Structure formats: C-alpha cells, structure tokens
Amino acid sequence: MAIVCQTESFKQPGNNGGSAKRAVFDVESDVVLQNVKTSDFLFQAGDDRTLYRVERGAICHYMLWADGRHEVIEFAFPGDIIGLGQLRTHSTSAQAMVDTVVSLVSEKEFQEILESDDRLSFRLAAAVEREFDYLRDKSLAANEQPASAKVANFLLALSSMNGPEGRDRNLISDEITAGFVAEKLDMSIDKLGAALLCLKKEGAVRETAAGLRIVNTVTLQKMADAA
Known part of the structure; x- marks a missing residue:
C-alpha cells in the first residue's frame, strides 16, 4: 500500500524544466518514493545533497561548468544510486529523461551498500574528484x-x-x-x-x-x- 504524503512543484528561473516531485510513502516496504516527470529536475547544483536510487525510468546526470559547458556524467537507470559526493550541496544536476520514479537512500543504507559494492566505491571516488574540479573551476572563474x-x-x-x-x-x-x-x-x-x-x-x-x-x-x- 502506498500513501501520497507530499506534492511539491515549482519552476527554476531560466530553466525549461522544473523540479516537480511527488513523494509517496510505501507502507509495506518502508520506502519513500518520488515521481519525477519527463524533463523535470531531480536535483540541481546548489540543492541540499540527497541520495536517490532510480526505481523506474532514466535520469541524465550532468555538470554545468563555469564557462557554460554541459558535461554529461552518466545516465542512471533502475538500481543506480545518484547524488554521490561529499559536499553539503550538489555540484551537478540530474534531469528525468522519461517519467521516472526514485527512492530516497539513507546515509546508513548507503554505507552498508558501499562496503560490498566496488562499482559504487569507484563512482563515489569519481564524484569526489569531480567536486574538487568543480570548486577549482568556480575559484578560477571568480578570480x-x-x-x-x-x-x-x-x-x-x-x-x-x-x-x-x-x-x-x-x-x-x-x-x-x-x-x-x-x-x-x-x-x-x-x-x-x-x-x-x-x-x-x-x-x-x-x-x-x-x-x-x-x-x-x-x-x-x-x-x-x-x-
């Protein structure tokens, strides 16, 4: 049984897509799900960091550099965890390619998965390195x-x-x-x-x-x- 617990919808200035998420709590599995419509953002650079697992659909994960370049990092599909990093806020953006459903991943659950998933460890290391490049890029642009x-x-x-x-x-x-x-x-x-x-x-x-x-x-x- 699933209960709709919150609906949140808004447009980000200057973007074609918005961030429209519908949160659903699955009582049987104790999992919070979010529906993200096609072209809407799951998160954008500057949003508070949250970890997600793609349950259905597909997400385009990309970086927007200070010089305006869009760099596609990866395409996330069911089973993939997205939103990796160590900074308090996201340095990347994630946009739904089709109608998508994601679940929230707690820090405890993430650490448990990390201990046994070498691919996730590799992706986390790459995310941390990318954050370093992002901060350096911002610093150079500001200076x-x-x-x-x-x-x-x-x-x-x-x-x-x-x-x-x-x-x-x-x-x-x-x-x-x-x-x-x-x-x-x-x-x-x-x-x-x-x-x-x-x-x-x-x-x-x-x-x-x-x-x-x-x-x-x-x-x-x-x-x-x-x-």
Missing part, C-alpha cells in the same frame, strides 16, 4: 573576472590616450609590453595572460602584427564595468 575587468579598464584608458595624440584609438601598440601592464595592474604575467584570453574569447580584442586591437568597444566596456 579571473576581476582581473579581466582590470585589464579591460586599462585598455580603455590607453585607448582614450591614443586619440588626442593622433594614434589609432583601437590599437594598443606592441611597444607596450606585458611586463609593463602587469606591473601597472599589480598582477602576474600568467594572470594577465589569462585575463587577455578571456577578453579575446568574449570578442573584445584580438592580436595583430602591430599589437592588440580593440574590436568591440561595447563588450570591452561591459567587462570593465564588472570590476
């Missing part, structure tokens, strides 16, 4: 943006100086060395290089034989405003 903003502001300043002196406003001459810029901005050459790479990826600047050319002043100003 990179202020550096990019500093460099963008500096390039805009040089551009404004070029005009009155009769030089091309959008060309930063190669006579201005990386060492000079790094010293003025109080950052390492490596950090300067990473910041310039960010500006190039955004289409704000590009390298030429004569020096660094500003190709999109609006984008460069937006990045400068992020300081």
Whole structure:
C-alpha cells in the first residue's frame, strides 16, 4: 500500500524544466518514493545533497561548468544510486529523461551498500574528484573576472590616450609590453595572460602584427564595468 504524503512543484528561473516531485510513502516496504516527470529536475547544483536510487525510468546526470559547458556524467537507470559526493550541496544536476520514479537512500543504507559494492566505491571516488574540479573551476572563474575587468579598464584608458595624440584609438601598440601592464595592474604575467584570453574569447580584442586591437568597444566596456 502506498500513501501520497507530499506534492511539491515549482519552476527554476531560466530553466525549461522544473523540479516537480511527488513523494509517496510505501507502507509495506518502508520506502519513500518520488515521481519525477519527463524533463523535470531531480536535483540541481546548489540543492541540499540527497541520495536517490532510480526505481523506474532514466535520469541524465550532468555538470554545468563555469564557462557554460554541459558535461554529461552518466545516465542512471533502475538500481543506480545518484547524488554521490561529499559536499553539503550538489555540484551537478540530474534531469528525468522519461517519467521516472526514485527512492530516497539513507546515509546508513548507503554505507552498508558501499562496503560490498566496488562499482559504487569507484563512482563515489569519481564524484569526489569531480567536486574538487568543480570548486577549482568556480575559484578560477571568480578570480579571473576581476582581473579581466582590470585589464579591460586599462585598455580603455590607453585607448582614450591614443586619440588626442593622433594614434589609432583601437590599437594598443606592441611597444607596450606585458611586463609593463602587469606591473601597472599589480598582477602576474600568467594572470594577465589569462585575463587577455578571456577578453579575446568574449570578442573584445584580438592580436595583430602591430599589437592588440580593440574590436568591440561595447563588450570591452561591459567587462570593465564588472570590476
């Protein structure tokens, strides 16, 4: 016999799918089940960590990196436990591929299974390593943006100086060395290089034989405003 004990439904801003779960308590087996409709999220990065076992259906488990990349980690099918890791919150997202039913896995049950399931141990180790990469990625992204903003502001300043002196406003001459810029901005050459790479990826600047050319002043100003 199963008793519906809770219904929860909401949409996450900016997502096509929502997180819509219907919790059911199975009195006979003492298991809490959740129904997850097609395209809805079982969990998303930032949600409090919960372990689930797929009972029916299929889940796409993926990572969204700081640069916008979607990396599919695995597809979870009946019998698979999903939501592994050591952080308090999830660093990944899990979305139902079809109408899916999952059960909640307690920490005690998980530890018991872990002792005898080598594949689960391997997946847990991979999840912990992935969390480390996720935190490192977030840290690099957080540190990179202020550096990019500093460099963008500096390039805009040089551009404004070029005009009155009769030089091309959008060309930063190669006579201005990386060492000079790094010293003025109080950052390492490596950090300067990473910041310039960010500006190039955004289409704000590009390298030429004569020096660094500003190709999109609006984008460069937006990045400068992020300081």
